[in-house]
Amino acid sequence: AQKVTQAQTEISVVEKEDVTLDCVYETRDTTYYLFWYKQPPSGELVFLIRRNSFDEQNEISGRYSWNFQKSTSSFNFTITASQVVDSAVYFCALRLYGQNFVFGPGTRLSVLP
């Protein structure tokens, strides 16, 4: 069975600090897909990134970066120079081909001004 763990339930940082959200996944399949979603107070899950298991290249998008390490089954998410608008709940998710998403429990990030 697949499982996603996000050990950090809540994180608070002051604006402009860097913050890393941890994600550890479990699967026996060799082909899988990892995702990060952001859920602002409005409720909608906003897609941030998708990674497949064959692509361990890290990715940077503006202030966001992702570190995928198969050796430790981790897919961590870093926000550089955090802003108040980054306050939200962030979900890491795992998907096997053709199957439903398995979400982690989420990490609530509060960025204080």
Add this chain to the structure above:
Amino acid sequence: KAGVTQTPRYLIKTRGQQVTLSCSPISGHRSVSWYQQTPGQGLQFLFEYFSETQRNKGNFPGRFSGRQFSNSRSEMNVSTLELGDSALYLCASSPGQGGSGELFFGEGSRLTVL
């Protein structure tokens, strides 16, 4: 391009009643999935529909059901409501069935059962 639209956004029901939630996917998307989000259980998969057929189902009792229409719009129904059914119900759409792509979510329907 309009996003996923869910109605109603908020509703209050009492135990024993039933409820129907509606979801209009992004234009051109043929797959619709439903998820239940609660503080205790997090995001849990309910079911997925593609071309009016249920393709995948989560571990929920038979009180939870859904359907998809020929225009890809979907509805889910919960009968004999229980207090524990209070949750945010999220609908998501994607262009094709299953696969590996991302899902596009609506803002959800927040159901409160009294």
